[in-house]
Amino acid sequence: MVPFQYRQLSAAIFAALLAQVALATEESSEQNYFQEFPVVLTASRLKQPQSEAPNAMTVIDREMIVASGFRSISDLFKLVPGMYVSYYKGSQPFVAYHGSTDQYARRMQVMIDGRSVYLPPISSVNWASLPITVDDIERIEVIRGPAAASHGANSTQGVISIITRDAGYLDGKRVSYTRGEKGINDVSARFGKRGDTFDYRMTLAYSADNGYDMLTAPPPGKSITQPQVNTLLNNDNDSNQARLLNFTAGYHPNGVDQFDVQLGLNRDVQGVGFIDKNPSANANPYHDLVCNSGFLQLGWKRQLDNASELSFRYYHIQQNQHETSPYFVLNVPLPGLILQSAHTGRDEIEVQHTLSFSASNRIVYGAAYRTDRFNGQTAFSQFPVTGFSGSFNSNEYRVFAHDEWRITPQLLLNTGAMFERDGMGHQNLSPRVALNANVIPLHTLRMGVSVAYRTPAMLEERYPVNRFLQFRALYTGATAIYRPLFASGSLAMPDQTITSPGLKPEKLLSREIGYLGQFPNWDALLDVRFFSDQVSSGIHLNGLKLTFENEMSAAYQGVEATLKKSFSNNSDLTVNFAHELANSNLSALVVAGKSTATPASPWISDVLGASIPRNSASLLYSQRFSKKISFSASYYYQDSLQPYDRGSVDYQPIQRRVDVRLAKEFRDVGGMSGEVSLVVQNLFNQGYTEYIANNVFNRRSYVTFTFDW
Amino acid sequence: MLNGTKKVWKNRGTAILLLCLLVLLSPSSRAEGLAVTLLLSDSSAPYQTFFETLRQRLPASIKLVVHDPAREGNGSAVSADLVVAVGMKAAEAAIAAVPRPPVLAVMVPKAGYDSLFLGQKAAYGTSAIYLDQPWERQVAFLYAVLPDVERVGLLYSSETRLEVSPLLNSVANRGGSVVAQSVQSADRLFASLEKVLSGSDVLLAIPDSRIYNAASIRNILLTSYRHEVPLIGLSQGYVNAGALAAIFTLPEQIAEQTARQIVAFDKKKGLAAPGYPENFTVALNNQVARSLEIRLPSEDEIRKRMRVGEDGR
Structure with a gap:
């Protein structure tokens, strides 16, 4: 039955319907007013309003996710001011804040329902192997700026927190099919049940596409050399097929206990490698990289009383990748194949207690212990070279406390700290203080200072320099060929021994001033942040010694703004803008012989500064029409930049892109309801390239049919 | 029925x-x-x-x-x-x-x-x-708490026993409308809830234990919270559970x-005519309000606004 509005209808009809004079059933009993209820919206369930968060925060909610039309999770971060989203391969995105990095963005913490999916050995996120789809996400909260005090090491630049949909969000069945250009072919089935004490939902999905378009001619305005022609043009193998499953169940037998189980599996096969037609080694020819991953997460929350809650969480993640590829030296295929596999596992347990001392003071404290395991092999089917086999663990623990003190109704003080001991034995204390002043109603000023550390990644500590040298000596004689063995496919394999023994965590000191204004008369919200971040003891690769060192320092300053505005109940607009500058001591390190990070072009004075888009913006507008038709359009802008560790040919010119989505909902058609939608990405075909020049993004469109019953 | x-x-x-x-x-x-x-x-x-x-x-x-x-x-x-x-x-x-x-x-x-x-x-x-509260008072309270409400959501079942025309009039007088959705059976509660929440600015609880009971309240509150639609309850119990506010009369x-x-x-030696309670209690959930970014007026302010509403009519 469709809800209808009664303003137009005669009140008498409704009154008759609802029986003006009724029967003395128990529904007329006063007991309806004396019912006892459990506390449902506990402090931990309530999301923190933006005006009270100790950090700048961007929330991408369900409506924005739908309106964006994106089918890959990483693209959603284009809707966060100052975020750099790019792709090394069609299914190897990287998401970074403060400009481009190398292809392994490793300075942001990424969590799904509190589970860190930022995995060793690279300390990066394998986005293609996450066992969820865009449609499993309820909302994403992105903390811009360090949040180590609450989210631990490696949240130096920010935290992405993905919250998946509740176990009970779907009461029924849903099937969805997407078909489009560039091999886009997605199908998913979802079902769920919502009950009084037990809810569950399950997703089965298949997702496939052919990745980026080929670069068929030199980038506009560039003349490229024949070797570059040989490696760049018509050289694109980045299709992806993911098969995944996820299951979430919640059991809440009474008003105080809540048990959650989540599990997921993903089998992802992606095309990797490049055809190198140059007369030199091809370390990474076209082949498949297979990743089987899965996780199990268990949670228990217990409401101790109105003001206190205890929660336990355990999770296990396993990610097994393998690849098989031929190998070339001097463009000659060598006999046999290289077989590589990398197994990563993580177990973590966390206990947390939330306690309200009073209506104005709340503290959350807890502890966690984590074990990361890695083991990897490189084997040669016929090669007379010793393969590689390594296996090691890393254990870390952390304790944390965070206090939220409402000093007066206008002043909120957030203080917190986390103490961590990482797998290398480094001990760090990351404190944070933030004061939110709501002196004029609806206008909040926030001032914050925090310190955060980034623990070195396994691959940074264990850079396989020895294997590199071994291989070079064996096969090239006097001529050095820079094709290290560890990169003989797509997998990054750390060394068994620690090769950068003195490596310490890098430190970030962040200061910010934020303003959040609500303008109810205009139905608008403005969020502005000025920041100044300083990296010291920054980890960088000393390309001469092939070790990672702690001598980089860098500074980032900028301003970010978000404006949200609603026009009546039917349309919404979000505009994001970021302006950012950076500088580093990398050129001094080059002069000192400690870095090979030389500028890719003569106009570049600082490699880091050039790797940041000075201005970037995004805009998302959605409009709902009558007859269940909705339309949305988005625009993305990014200034030109020179990717951090790429050559001048990979220079990224200004990016402009417009996406549109048109959808029509239908109800009660053959007992089903659903939606048909059309998404066109890069509508005006402003072909642009991503992080490497091979990745060309031309216009593509796809249609999605969704049925619910 | x-x-x-x-x-x-x-x-x-x-x-x-x-x-x-x-x-x-x-x-x-x-x-x-x-x-x-x-x-x-x-x-x-x-x-x-x-x-x-x-x-x-x-x-x-x-x-x-x-x-x-x-x-x-x-x-x-x-x-x-x-x-x-x-x-x-x-x-x-x-x-x-x-x-x-x-x-x-x-x-x-x-x-x-x-x-x-x-x-x-x-x-x-x-x-x-x-x-129970007279509808006029209930609606005056609702608008005192949430002045910008346009669509008031209401769930009812075949067991609902309420005279609602005063509610419809009273909401209409304030420029709003009531979005009513029937709940056919307990099994369909959540489908009905999704429907009513998608078109409402606030959900008004009614005394019907077919819909609002200790077992269902969890899903009702979580779903309405997800839609960012506050619930106006019938008692302190509702507010403790997570409703934004309630107006009720204590024993x-x-x-x-x-x-x-x-x-x-x-x-x-005579009895007055049957009537509604003269006094009432107001309960507010500030935590929920903050989380939904709703600026709740103080209780005094709410009572003042309710009185102004009475005088103006």
Whole structure:
């Protein structure tokens, strides 16, 4: 039955319907007013309003996710001011804040329902192997700026927190099919049940596409050399097929206990490698990289009383990748194949207690212990070279406390700290203080200072320099060929021994001033942040010694703004803008012989500064029409930049892109309801390239049919 | 839902017991002060609170005898000038007794009290102080808390017993509309909830335990929170659970009003017309408000806005 509005209808009809004079059933009993209820919206369930968060925060909610039309999770971060989203391969995105990095963005913490999916050995996120789809996400909260005090090491630049949909969000069945250009072919089935004490939902999905378009001619305005022609043009193998499953169940037998189980599996096969037609080694020819991953997460929350809650969480993640590829030296295929596999596992347990001392003071404290395991092999089917086999663990623990003190109704003080001991034995204390002043109603000023550390990644500590040298000596004689063995496919394999023994965590000191204004008369919200971040003891690769060192320092300053505005109940607009500058001591390190990070072009004075888009913006507008038709359009802008560790040919010119989505909902058609939608990405075909020049993004469109019953 | 004429009681035993008890009641011989018999439907906390408050508020000259069906196995002969029946079970038993003294039913929902007379004029010598709020007050409260509301969501079932035209008028007078959605069965509650929430700015709880009960409240609150639609509840319990706000009258407040009516009855020997409670309590959940980024007015401000609304009409 469709809800209808009664303003137009005669009140008498409704009154008759609802029986003006009724029967003395128990529904007329006063007991309806004396019912006892459990506390449902506990402090931990309530999301923190933006005006009270100790950090700048961007929330991408369900409506924005739908309106964006994106089918890959990483693209959603284009809707966060100052975020750099790019792709090394069609299914190897990287998401970074403060400009481009190398292809392994490793300075942001990424969590799904509190589970860190930022995995060793690279300390990066394998986005293609996450066992969820865009449609499993309820909302994403992105903390811009360090949040180590609450989210631990490696949240130096920010935290992405993905919250998946509740176990009970779907009461029924849903099937969805997407078909489009560039091999886009997605199908998913979802079902769920919502009950009084037990809810569950399950997703089965298949997702496939052919990745980026080929670069068929030199980038506009560039003349490229024949070797570059040989490696760049018509050289694109980045299709992806993911098969995944996820299951979430919640059991809440009474008003105080809540048990959650989540599990997921993903089998992802992606095309990797490049055809190198140059007369030199091809370390990474076209082949498949297979990743089987899965996780199990268990949670228990217990409401101790109105003001206190205890929660336990355990999770296990396993990610097994393998690849098989031929190998070339001097463009000659060598006999046999290289077989590589990398197994990563993580177990973590966390206990947390939330306690309200009073209506104005709340503290959350807890502890966690984590074990990361890695083991990897490189084997040669016929090669007379010793393969590689390594296996090691890393254990870390952390304790944390965070206090939220409402000093007066206008002043909120957030203080917190986390103490961590990482797998290398480094001990760090990351404190944070933030004061939110709501002196004029609806206008909040926030001032914050925090310190955060980034623990070195396994691959940074264990850079396989020895294997590199071994291989070079064996096969090239006097001529050095820079094709290290560890990169003989797509997998990054750390060394068994620690090769950068003195490596310490890098430190970030962040200061910010934020303003959040609500303008109810205009139905608008403005969020502005000025920041100044300083990296010291920054980890960088000393390309001469092939070790990672702690001598980089860098500074980032900028301003970010978000404006949200609603026009009546039917349309919404979000505009994001970021302006950012950076500088580093990398050129001094080059002069000192400690870095090979030389500028890719003569106009570049600082490699880091050039790797940041000075201005970037995004805009998302959605409009709902009558007859269940909705339309949305988005625009993305990014200034030109020179990717951090790429050559001048990979220079990224200004990016402009417009996406549109048109959808029509239908109800009660053959007992089903659903939606048909059309998404066109890069509508005006402003072909642009991503992080490497091979990745060309031309216009593509796809249609999605969704049925619910 | 309209054709049944039988009165259905959850606990017929109690009703029959009360009926037996009431047959024995007869008007007293007014030699001393007024004799009031208090009949409780139940001995749980709200009824005990009512009794305690009433006992404290009545002048010593008025004799109060309490009959608590849970404590007393069988009735004894009681003579009374007035029976105060607390709750629907007690009210039904008291009114059905023949012959009987005047009955003041208190802490009864208006729909329940009206149903005792099956659509006819209330029997002579009966009156009531309802437990529920008049719609006008409820709506004034809703707009005092959330002035910008345009669409008021309402879920109802086949068991809902409410006279809603005053609600529709009162919301329409403020430029809003009511989005009502029927719940066909408990199984379909969540589908109905999704529908009503997608078109509402606020969800107004109604006294219908088919929809709002201890088992369903979790999903109702979580779903409405996900839609960022606040719930206006019916009691402190709702607010503790996660409703944004509630307006209700406490047993203490009904007891105070009852005491005043008994004293008036003693003086004038008559009962006032049935009516809504004079006083009410406001409960607010500031944590939920903050999380939904709703700026809640203070309780004083809410009461002030409600008074301004009254004057303006």
